[in-house]
Amino acid sequence: MHEIYDAYISSTALEKAEKLFELAAKQNLEALGLLVGNVYSNKGKEYVLVENFITAKNLPTAVSVKFTKESFSELTKAYMRHFKEKKIIVGWIHSHPTYGCFLSQTDINTQKRFFSAPFNIAMVVDPMRIQNSRMQEKVFRVNANGYYEISFCIYDSK
Ligand SMILES: [Zn+2]
Numbered sequence: 842m843h844e845i846y847d848a849y850i851s852s853t854a855l856e857k858a859e860k861l862f863e864l865a866a867k868q869n870l871e872a873l874g875l876l877v878g879n880v881y882s883n884k885g886k887e888y889v890l891v892e893n894f895i896t897a898k899n900l901p902t903a904v905s906v907k908f909t910k911e912s913f914s915e916l917t918k919a920y921m922r923h924f925k926e927k928k929i930i931v932g933w934i935h936s937h938p939t940y941g942c943f944l945s946q947t948d949i950n951t952q953k954r955f956f957s958a959p960f961n962i963a964m965v966v967d968p969m970r971i972q973n974s975r976m977q978e979k980v981f982r983v984n985a986n987g988y989y990e991i992s993f994c995i996y997d998s999k
Pocket residue numbers: 935936937943944945948
């Protein structure tokens with residue numbers, strides 16, 4: 842029997858994010874974007890499907906990243922097409938160049954403030970840590986006690 846993962850990530854969406862993270866990492870900067878998709882249920886178990894990655898102008902440093910004020914109208918524009926297809930923001934993704942995948946206290950606060958639905962995910966990528974020719978990638982959720990890692994797989998969307 843196939844395992845049911847907590848999250849399924851489109852390979853094309855992830856590649857878009859990875860390219861951005863790689864470019865930013867060359868300048869020793871973080872980067873971020875939003876994950877668009879939906880939540881489904883299989884045999885009573887809920888899972889998140891990530892179908893697209895959208896982003897806008899980032900305001901990054903080596904250890905933090907956020908959107909600018911202007912980014913929000915850019916993001917809204919990027920999201921409209923997906924909104925019409927009844928897709929939702931299922932979470933966000935950002936990079937931690939060289940320092941590994943975890944949620945900082947700032948990341949936890951961001952999750953609580955902007956991604957507070959129980960299904961919302963936070964994906965972290967370290968584009969400088971390569972394992973089996975892939976960047977280190979982890980997916981998390983936040984609860985009252987802190988955060989925990991969830992299972993995910995990357996599906997071929999080409
Ligand atoms: Zn972070």
